[in-house]
Amino acid sequence: MEDSRNALQAILAMISLEKILAVFIICAVAWLFLVFAQFSLAKLTLKLPKHRLLLNRLYPFIRLFTWGGVIMYAIIGILNPHENLVLAVIGSISIVIGLATQEPAKNLIAGFIIMLNPPYRVGDMVTLAGHYGEVIKLEWSVTWLRTFDDNTVMVPNAEALKTAVSNSNSGALDEMVVINFCLPIHIDHQTAIALAKEATQCSPYTFLNKPIKVMISSDFRFGEHLLLLTIKAYVMDVRLERKFSSDINIRVLNAFKQARLYGE
Known part of the structure; x- marks a missing residue:
């Protein structure tokens, strides 16, 4: 009980209005940067149609490294918690996440694997979970397809790693x-x-x-x-x-x- 009280006091002492405002500003800047990056890539896609697939594949990695950098900077550079507090919080959060979000965690891990060793990329025509269409968005937990009937299909990334994936063009435009x-x-x-x-x-x-x-x-x-x-x-x-x-x-x-x- 005493340890929990001490941990809570340490967290409250670490948080201040200035730090919360700084984290908010960093997140807002990151969001604006991602909006600008997505807009710029869309414009480049129109001007360079031959490189459409390559340009579409850049955004998931830009988003991954941007938010990863924001989280690391917010924790280490702004909040700067004590080492013991970090270990205690990580341990507690890990237990809660492990029990409450097993399926989402599987999808997140599967999404990370897909980005590092991709069986498909943005712009590929694939058969995934019984649906055939173009990969229009690759997120950390789900893959979005657009079929020829103009339907948008969301497929969990864990499902993509469990089943066979048929890729019609494997990164080529043709x-x-x-x-x-x-x-x-x-x-x-x-x-x-x-x-x-x-x-x-x-x-x-x-x-x-x-x-x-x-x-x-x-x-x-x-x-x-x-x-x-x-x-x-x-x-x-x-x-x-x-x-x-x-x-x-x-x-x-x-x-x-x-x-x-x-x-x-």
Whole structure:
């Protein structure tokens, strides 16, 4: 009881109006700096679209080191508590946090691991916890995804480390897109391959610095044999994936119809 009273008196003696005001000012300056950093990165992203993914990945690290520095400076530089008091408070807080916030603590630790050894980064297209979308924000405890239906999904970071993560572009701006077509078995497959490749090359969304592959396989569906034509091509920006897929479908189907590939 006496030790608790002494610790409480030490804490009260350490706190003053000037120190509280100084901590508030430091936090306000840090917040304004982060707002400015986020605004500046957004402007740079518009001017340098090729470096969008790199610029988006900088903000989580800037925020991490900024608030880490604020906390360290507030404790050591402003409050400057006695060593025994620090150890006592850390021990008490650790017990409380360990008992009351096991899941949040797991998410925080998982978020730190993800930032140091990332299976995905901001801007990547990933399948996470059954949801496919772009990583738009990576926080200490959660990862935010935006799906193609314009839904925002929050996934706890601990969940990301427990399950398999499928990453479509792994830090690159371009991404492979696979498009399948089912064709009658009697058509000229060589002509179909040539038309599909030419139509894909003509799409404004195709990243031509990487190869376009068109492959043929066979399958038995609905009581008949079919040809499966698969196009593997790269879109120039991961955000254009659905537009690219739709554009390729339209171009390839139009090419097949104009060539009367299916017959009269």
